[in-house]
Amino acid sequence: MNLFQTMETYDYEQVVVCQDRTSGLKAIIAIHDTTLGPALGGTRMWNYTSEEAAFEDALRLSKGMTYKNAAAGLNLGGGKTVIIGDPRKDKNEEMFRAFGRYIQGLNGRYITAEDVGTTVADMDIIHEETDYVTGISPAFGASGNPSPVTAYGVFVGMKAAVKAAYGDENLAGKKIAVQGVGNVSYQLCKYLHDEGAELIVTDIYEAAAKRAVDDFGAQYVAPEEIYSVACDIFSPNALGAIINDDTLAHLKATVVAGAANNQLKEERHGERLMEMGIAYAPDYVINAGGVINVADELKGYNRDRAMKKVEGIYDNVAKVFDIAKRDHVSTNVAADRMAEERIERLRRSRKQFVRDGHHLLSRARAGQQK
Numbered sequence: 212m213n214l215f216q217t218m219e220t221y222d223y224e225q226v227v228v229c230q231d232r233t234s235g236l237k238a239i240i241a242i243h244d245t246t247l248g249p250a251l252g253g254t255r256m257w258n259y260t261s262e263e264a265a266f267e268d269a270l271r272l273s274k275g276m277t278y279k280n281a282a283a284g285l286n287l288g289g290g291k292t293v294i295i296g297d298p299r300k301d302k303n304e305e306m307f308r309a310f311g312r313y314i315q316g317l318n319g320r321y322i323t324a325e326d327v328g329t330t331v332a333d334m335d336i337i338h339e340e341t342d343y344v345t346g347i348s349p350a351f352g353a354s355g356n357p358s359p360v361t362a363y364g365v366f367v368g369m370k371a372a373v374k375a376a377y378g379d380e381n382l383a384g385k386k387i388a389v390q391g392v393g394n395v396s397y398q399l400c401k402y403l404h405d406e407g408a409e410l411i412v413t414d415i416y417e418a419a420a421k422r423a424v425d426d427f428g429a430q431y432v433a434p435e436e437i438y439s440v441a442c443d444i445f446s447p448n449a450l451g452a453i454i455n456d457d458t459l460a461h462l463k464a465t466v467v468a469g470a471a472n473n474q475l476k477e478e479r480h481g482e483r484l485m486e487m488g489i490a491y492a493p494d495y496v497i498n499a500g501g502v503i504n505v506a507d508e509l510k511g512y513n514r515d516r517a518m519k520k521v522e523g524i525y526d527n528v529a530k531v532f533d534i535a536k537r538d539h540v541s542t543n544v545a546a547d548r549m550a551e552e553r554i555e556r557l558r559r560s561r562k563q564f565v566r567d568g569h570h571l572l573s574r575a576r577a578g579q580q581k
C-alpha cells in the first residue's frame with residue numbers, strides 16, 4: 212500500500228502508528244476527518260494476517276466513522292484504531308495503558324471506544340491514562356457496553372428497511388439469516404425472536420451460534436452456507452467486505468440489514484444490490500446506535516436522551532431509501548450524499564462563527580465531579 216497516496220485520495224488527516232515493546236502494543240490510529248468535531252471511533256483488536264491488512268482496516272473503518280457520525284447528526288469526526296493481536300491471548304494491562312497514553316498525546320483529536328475484540332474492561336484501563344475514551348463503566352457515570360444499544364438501533368433500522376421493501380414493517384414470520392452471533396448480534400437475535408422472526412444463524416465459533424439455537428430456537432448453518440440461505444433478510448453482524456462478487460452470486464434475500472461495519476467490499480457492490488432488487492440498509496446508518504450512545508457521554512451521559520436519538524435510526528434509514536428513490540441511486544450512494552451534504556453545510560457555516568474551543572468531554576466530566 213502506498214500510504215500517502217491512499218491518504219491523499221480519500222483525504223485522511225492523520226495516521227498514528229504506536230509501538231510499545233514492553234507490552235507488545237502495535238496500534239494504528241487513523242483519523243479521517245475532523246470537520247464536525249473530534250474524531251470518535253472504537254478500537255478493534257484483531258489477529259491481522261499482515262500489517263498491510265491492519266492499515267487497510269484502520270483506514271476503511273475510520274472513513275466509515277466520518278460518514279456514520281455525520282449521518283447520525285453527531286458533532287464528531289471520524290477515526291478508528293486497530294490493535295494487531297489476538298484479543299483472546301495477547302491483551303495485558305500495560306498494553307491498554309500504553310495505548311491510553313498515545314491517545315492522551317493527541318489531546319482530544321481522537322476519542323476511542325469499544326469495537327470487535329475490545330471490552331468495557333479494556334476501556335476502563337485506557338481511562339487510567341486518558342479522558343478521551345468512552346464506553347467506560349457506568350460506575351464512572353458513563354454508558355458502558357455499546358453493543359446492546361447498537362443491536363436496538365439495528366432492530367429499528369431493519370424495520371424501516373423492511374417497510375421500504377415490503378410496504379409494512381412487520382418482522383413476524385420473516386426468515387432472517389444472521390451472520391455472526393457476537394455482542395451485538397446476540398441481542399439483535401433476542402429482539403427479532405421476540406418479534407416472531409424465524410432465525411437461521413452461523414458463527415465461526417460454533418458455541419456462539421449455539422447460544423442462539425438454544426435460546427431462540429434458531430437453525431444453525433455452517434459459516435460458508437449463510438449466503439445461500441433463501442430468506443427475507445440477510446443480516447451481516449461479523450466483519451466487513453462480505454457483500455462482494457462471490458457472495459452476491461449466492462444471495463437470496465430481499466433485504467440486507469445488519470451491524471457489521473463496511474459490509475460492501477467496494478462501492479459498486481451497493482449498485483449491484485440495487486440491480487438485484489435487494490433493499491440494502493447502509494451499514495453506517497443502521498449501526499449508529501453504539502456511537503450515539505457512547506457520544507452522549509461527552510455531554511454527561513443521559514440514557515433516555517441517548518435512546519431517543521437511537522430511535523431516530525428508523526427515520527434515518529427511511530430517509531436514505533427516500534433519497535435513493537428520488538435520485539435513482541443505490542442506498543449506499545444516497546447515504547453518502549446525506550452525510551457529505553451535512554459535512555459540507557457545516558464546513559461552510561464555520562465562516563460565520565467561532566466554535567467553542569473547549570473539549571466537551573473534559574467539561575462534562577468536570578461538571579459531574581462538582
Ligand SMILES: NC(=O)C1=CN([C@@H]2O[C@H](COP(=O)(O)OP(=O)(O)OC[C@H]3O[C@@H](n4cnc5c(N)ncnc54)[C@H](O)[C@@H]3O)[C@@H](O)[C@H]2O)C=CC1
Nearest residue numbers: 357358361391392393394395414415448449470471472501
Ligand atoms: N459493538 C458495537 O457496538 C458495534 C459494532 N459494530 C460492528 O458490528 C460487528 C459485530 O460487532 P460485535 O458484535 O461487537 O463483535 P463480536 O466480536 O462480539 O462479534 C462478531 C462475531 O462474528 C463472528 N465471526 C467473525 N467472522 C465470522 C465469519 N466469517 N462468519 C461467521 N461469524 C463470524 C465472531 O466469531 C463473533 O462471534 C462488527 O463489524 C463491528 O465493527 C458496529 C457498530 C457498533
Ligand SMILES: O=C(O)CCC(=O)C(=O)O
Nearest residue numbers: 252253324325357501502
Ligand atoms: O459503538 C462503538 O463501539 C463505538 C463506535 C464505533 O466504533 C462504531 O460505531 O463502529
